[in-house]
Amino acid sequence: MLSKKIVFEKIGEVHFQKSSRAKNIILRVKPQAKIQVSVPKRTSFKTAERFVLQKTDWVLKALEKVKTFQENSIIFSDETIFKTYFRTLKIRKHDSSDAKLKISETTFEIFLPTNWEIKSEITQSKIRGFITQVLRKEAKNYLPQRTLELATQFNFKVNRVFIKNAKTRWGSCSNKNNINLNLNLLRLPQSLIDYVILHELSHTVHHNHSKNFWDLLNKVTLNQAKILDQELKNYRIHF
Template sequence: MPNQVVQLKHIGNVTFSKNRRSKNIKLSIKPDKSILVSYPFYVSEKEVLNFVWKNEAWILQQKAKMETRKTRINPEEEMKTKFYQVQFLKADENRVSRKGKLIRIMLADFESEASTAFAEKCLTEVYRFEAKQLLPGRLAELAQHHGFSYNKVTIRDNRRNWGSCSSSNNISLNLQMMKLPDGLIDYILLHELVHTEIKNHGPKFWERLNGITGKRAKELAGEIRKYSTYTL
């Protein structure tokens, strides 16, 4: 069953993958609502399946959350990003145009998956540009203000977490952060900066993070969970 996709009733597609580095069974949900299960070589297929079924309620709950957060676009709708005003218009084909700070995303069919995917791709490129313009500078500003240091910073379209900090203190940030209010963006940046000093989520980590967020670390973490199932 390693690296095999299995259709499970009520749950959907589940990809099972054996991993030599895994010490436990890990379950995650992709943006398309399929499930990825990574597990150690010494765990039996029966144990893995039982683990999935045991977590069926949680899986369905997370998939339902993803569905409610799915981008729904209506004709003539407008949205504002950090830099741009975005309009969604009906057209004979899917296309995009930009004039100054105005971006027009034109869709042939507001109900089709193809048009939705096109709109999502356009928005992702907007967020990618904005993230590259804003996040490295803000990270450097917060690091200097609070006395942190790090090595490289990269911007990615990560589908699992908002950010991460490697053992070498390289920080990776999710371009989807551009969807968040500025205060929550700062919280994610500070979260990763604290990881340059403390590599776990133990009491010392939260104590340090509380010290620079006015004892609001857990509160801010809860606010972020309202936006996505991404982790930190």
């Protein structure tokens, strides 16, 4: 038997799958609250079941996070108002069998087949994929340029700027002074975009969150660092 499903009292249905690649038991909670377990070929399902039982508390917390994510996520429709930094989303139907993205100066249009159910998981995933594509394009055009502008203004030395689609971080700075910026920054107000960039630029001088780091960040944000940092926490990376 290569797979099996078991219903646990507290966490519900769990799908176990034998895997030739897995070296250890891997437990995942997927979107739509699907619980999946990859089981090494030489490990018994019974051992994997015991592992899941030991992780019950972790699974419950993960399920709660998925629930919160789903409750806060946008369900896109042709009436949704959604803006990136430079463009406004428009969703339309067309007669083609494939979804299509069209980008102009001020808008980006997503064309969906007329027979697609717009609220289905597959369609919503396709829409989010197109939006991410637009955000990446805008971010690559704008964020490195803005970073260099701020670095020049405040005398920071930065090496390279990379655009990422991180799930938990707005930005990061490596020991080589390479800066990673989240493409979702372009969904934030300008003040917070600049704050994240200045935060990472300050890490090119202090690779920590020491008092010296915060003093420097305060200096380049006109003593607004803590206020901006708190404001940033009100925004979510996912959509």
